[in-house]
Amino acid sequence: MNWGIRVVIILALFLAGMTYMVALAMRQTNETIDADYYSKELKYQKVIDGKKQLAALAQPVMISDSAGGVWVRLPEIAVQHLDSGHIEFLRLSSSKADRRIPMAIAGKSVYSLPLASFVKGWYRVRIEWISKGVDYYHEQNFQIR
Structure with missing residues (x-):
């Protein structure tokens, strides 16, 4: 050859x-995590400021799954005078399993979410809230078993 x-x-x-x-x-x-990622990218300075405000607090945000539910514990001082906020569970593999939970204006620091409303697997948890005109932001990956 x-x-x-x-x-x-x-x-x-x-x-x-x-x-x-x-x-x-x-x-x-x-799939992207957010459909409107471009407009959120332009507002990212607000996220940076929210992370700094949360880091200055003594208590961290804690997320756990136990006793048939998903527990989200926020720093009490940061939610005493809550103006608005929400908790997002974004399923990384399918946006159909995403969950958005509005935060109670009463200043509740512990949220219990039923485990049955979630698909098992990895989520990106985003928590945004405003208390006394101060923005707070927390983001972490979390696995529901």
């Missing part, structure tokens, strides 16, 4: 491999 035929065989294998990769890439779905 001469070198010309070898070059043609190598090019044919390369083209077949590239065609397979393009077909595979076209079948992939690429």
